[in-house]
Amino acid sequence: MIEHSGTVASAGTSSVPEAGVASLLGVLAYGELMAFFDVARVAEMAPTVRSQQELGALAAREYAVYEQLSGRLRQMGVEPAEAMQPFHEPFDNWHARITPADWHEGLMKIYAGAAIATDFYRELTDVLDPQTAAMVREALPDDEQAALARTALLEAIEQDDRLAGRLALLGRRMMGEALSQAQLVALVNDDLLDLIMDRGTGQGFDLVGFQQLLARLGEKHTRRMAALGLDA
Template sequence: MIEHSGTVTSTGTTSAPEAGVTSLLGVLAYGELMAFFDVARVAEMAPTVPSQQALGALAAREYSVFEQLSARLRELGADPAEAMQPFHEPFDNWHARITPADWHEGLMKIYAGSAIATDFYRELTDVLDPATADMIRRALPDDEQAAIARTALLEAIAQDERLAGRLALLGRRMMGEALSQAQLVALINDDLLDLIMDRGTGQGFDLVGFQQLLTRLGEKHTRRMAALGLDA
């Protein structure tokens, strides 16, 4: 999650439960911190200096957004480390299961893995109050990250068609793991669950709506893989 359309705003008020908003910002902040480390590691694998520079710049932007989210948490009276702590396990488990073995797998994780998370957070904004939704959207990336990785992957696959099968398999693994962890993230924290799920308040997703959200994530992933000429 790299280039951003703006910064996390500190103005305005929100009608969403403050604890739920804090939890959601904690999810985003920890995701950005892990993304920073991820992109930095892939940059180290890059075969050329220009590739290292491009990915290094993307990693720096990830960390900048992490700092913005941390600052917003402090403005809300929350400690960023405490807000992130409940989400260490699902994020860490996902990253441990999807550890790139080489440069090409690292690119695939940037291209598809981070995009799955971004798609998930974009879907969540549909059930948040306008002020919170706008703040979250400002913290989400545009398509620069995907474009850089997609271009490099297309070039690599064109040079070595044997990569296609391995990367397609990795893409399927990432999607399965991501869907499992997305549900876990939503369920392990009551404040976050109250924010995004309708538990009698009339706000948020009902169970059917949440399942439809997961279906849409799968469909977007399929289209993303198809852009590489790979089966999802």
């Protein structure tokens, strides 16, 4: 039983719908594929060869995780492209609305945008079977990604304090768009919705629990912005 103030049912392995797990892996795989392209584009904006190297390595890790998730889907008898297709539109809408104009905005998207998604998926692992939950947690970015972007952003803000206002505004936009798209992702596919929401099965979040999940995402984002000295 998950110890949140909202209701989350126990994630016994026999009660977890396989179709829902495949849909969640499809969400993660498409997110990792988009993250690969996203980080690669930011790497092209990098002002130094060293920054390009670091971000290039990060992009390569994103693609490796995409391949890992695709392999798990194939083991389940699911074609990765089919599992990812339902989530094409909400993900693409998010990326279209949050397109970095320069290097600093690209770093902000890596630092805060990716972290919002990571927080969301980490919360969802509470309703998965242990094997899938472990794989999802392994697929999520580690602290190295956030640390790399945070260090570069802190240095940039220290050198030009005019960046603070622009980046704070971008951070707020990302949070609003992310919460909206997170709900759309959950609603766009019935199998995924059955996995994460309790619709009479006793499995997943109830409505109050899901709203509290979204509130926790906002709180974590506020702390993340404060680490840069920015208002959320």
